[in-house]
Amino acid sequence: MCGIFGRVGAAAGAGEVLDAMEGGLLHRGPDSRGRYADDWAALGSRRLSIVDPDGGSQPFTSEDGSVVLVCNGEIYNYAELRARLAGRHVFRSECDVEVIAHLYEELGIGLLAELEGQFAFALYDRVRGVVHLARDPFGICPLYYARDGDGLDFASTARALPAAGRIDLRGLDQVLCLPSVVSPRTLFEGVSSVRPGHRLEVTRDGVREVEYWDLDYPAAEETEESGEFADAGALLGALRTAVRRRLRSDAPVGLYLSGGLDSALVACLAAEVAESPVTHTFSAVFPAAELDERPYQELLARRLGLPHRPVEVTADRIRRDLELAVWHSEVPLRESYNVASLALAEAAAGEGVKVVLTGEGADEFFAGYSGYRFDALRAALPAGRRPPVPQDELRAREAMWGDPSYGYDLDVAALRRAREELYSSELLSSLPEFDCTAFPVADGRRIRGRHPMHKRSYLDVKLRMTDHLLGDHGDRMTMAHSVEGRYPFLDRDVVDLAMRIPPGLKLRGQEEKYVLKRAASRVVPEQVVRREKFPFTAPGSAYLVREAEEFVRDWLAPDTLRRHGVFDAGAVERLCDTYRDPGYDPSTPQRTDWLMIVLTFTMLRESADAAAPCRVVEL
Structure with a gap:
């Protein structure tokens, strides 16, 4: 790289x-x-x-x-x-x-x-x-x-x-x-x-x-819902080849271990390759027990027999490195996990490692996210029990991905309320000019007429994986410390095989990644294969308000927000007050961490042209 x-x-x-x-x-x-x-x-x-x-x-x-x-x-x-x-x-x-x-x-x-x-x-x-x-x-x-x-x-x-x-x-x-x-x-x-x-x-x-290329699933009528995949060994073999390809390097290679199935499978396959140049494993760990996966990371590290570096991500570290993460990401962040990615890359570079293998891509192609389960539950409801979809929601779906029948994770009403609360009054008056729910973000030709699982997979790749998980969360954080990330699950042969696997073998009942777990069970410890999926997460803005309040206040000073003219200073202060309330649990799951977006946008804006107005341009 x-x-x-x-x-x-x-x-x-x-x-x-x-x-x-x-x-x-x-x-x-x-x-x-x-x-x-x-x-x-x-x-x-x-x-x-x-x-x-x-x-x-x-x-x-x-x-x-x-x-x-x-x-x-x-x-x-x-x-x-x-x-x-x-x-x-x-x-x-x-x-x-x-x-x-x-x-x-x-x-x-x-x-x-x-x-x-x-x-x-x-x-x-x-x-x-x-x-x-x-x-x-x-x-x-x-x-x-x-x-x-x-x-x-x-x-x-x-x-x-x-x-x-x-x-x-x-x-x-x-x-x-x-x-x-x-x-x-x-x-x-x-x-x-x-x-x-x-x-x-x-x-x-x-x-x-x-x-020259796009992800193109078969039409729904050509998609077999279930059936027995011929050989989970074929999937394991394709992944083994993908890992071997990505171990070609004249520089030391490391492995990221989250403690979950995907990175564990990559790591265990890497350990099988006799000429492997792998020298270390690295994991992000957190002081808060509800965020930590240390027991599974340590189990895998012992299994691999390689030097293991746990990297602790505390509120102090987030306060120290968040601005640097934003600078390299070049976008506002919806979570602080980029700091964990940055810390992992720093640790890898400190050990002389120039290449790391990770597990990104498995969730998108093997129904790993909770949205796949929710889609299946909605589809199982009788038509008369499904709530009606508001007209503005249908219009947004049509505009964004050309298929009003599929909602993905969009909630236009909730987004309208959030933006009406957060955006400044001056900005709200021009919202129709830049409202992203009125403009295309994906190719409807690849969505219409597909199986619901394939619709979600396509949108997960386009809206979540590429620019976020591989982009600001992936490449930008590893390369900030001159480390290259590699992704065996995105190997061409692995993706081609995954696209042919029936949806019912990826999500069996409400069990995600069913066929991938079958393949992984041959090489990954059973405790990891059978554990409930644990989403990547890190301390959010509520933790920062509690543990680094002066840091948050300095960045979100009302005068700074008013000078930028994007977010309403009063709304931001009300969010902070909510998180300061002793009765508020900072570990409460949030669909969107609005305050983190405001905080990291402010950092981005201050490092760009703070005097220049924000504008929308046509591409």
Whole structure:
């Protein structure tokens, strides 16, 4: 992994602009740097050396120099692709991503269909005069861009772009209403995120966006509800291969252990690989017993026999690191767990670990979230017992994902009440201009006519996993400490297999991940396989109000809130009063931690252009 940046079009070789962009990516690539520039395009890289540390500096070029490549990511099937190209191309390194430049010589941009990996790259075809910007199917690796007159800037972080500064209100509204901001939206006016499974073609005639992959479940009538999956061993075998691929590294590898099934399965499979470079395991632990999973983490650590680092996340640590987590996340946060992710990455880096494997992706493809169970319960109700859906809710569903019959986790009435309470009176008057429930966030063609489980899976991937779990919660936190995250459950073969498994074998009755548990039972301790799902959580804003009140007061001073003009100072103070009440239990589950969003937005806004007004822009 690394950071890439560049400018295409007007003033392509502007050294000062490129220097500033590169300066914003040092944490993503501390090991080496490189650039290419001509009179039309400039491409640069900051490298985190993982495969072929000595020979893998970028940019890479084709033999004749007509193709120039910078890439952030890992190509897990590079050895197989390289063998296919043997004898026809000259490689100057053993680095995995070099294969992209030579594949392009043979296949053009159709090479994307051949890649198994996580990547964001810029490839300059000097002969045809086109720069391709491409992002992997699930958006594991970030890639941002901004128009600049006749040109276009791109970078691995939004803040590295000269255009980043003003806050975009529709992006903020997405954070309030959805699990996170949704690509191509960002929190910065004029800055967009390349959508997962998409590429941009930048030429002198303009910019064209092309979709090359999307999650596409079969129609409901073609979906077998249940039946026996032929062999849970096939699923285990696919996961074992995915783990082995992601252990390819010339740098030390670590494992994150949450104490749950998904990370445990990845860790146990990694331990089976004889040539494994795994050196440590890492876990987040909490002082509050209701948040802590220490017994299961320690059980797994003993089973693996590796040095284990529990990393305690206290209110003091959240107070210390929350602003840094927000700075790297580049969005307001709905929870403080990003601080735990940041602390884990810091611990990994401290042990010399540059790569960590985690369990993200299992919940989305094996019905792991509680929403899948709630959908099944609703579907079992007789039609006459299902409550009617308000018209404004139906309109929002149609606008956002093109299917009014499916609600996901949307509650328009509750969101309206929350925003009427939280937003300033000045902002409320312009809410129709940026109300995210009136605009598309997902492709309705991939939702309409699908099985309810597949509808939720698609929306979980698009609205929760990509920009939140893999984005602000994942890549941005690991790379803040120059550590790369890898995700075996998002392997192409694992996903293809998961999509073919009948829904009734993922959710059996009210038991989530049924078939995954069957597979895991062969290698994971039974106590972990059979335990009730424990959602990732961390101390919320109620804990901070109780244990770090001065910290909260300093950030949420009424004068600061009024200067920003986004949130109502009185409403914020009422939330704080609720949490100060001795009768309030700070462990009370909250659907949305509104005060955490306000607090972290304030941090984001103060670190951006505090004097600039917030605005909404059309993409």
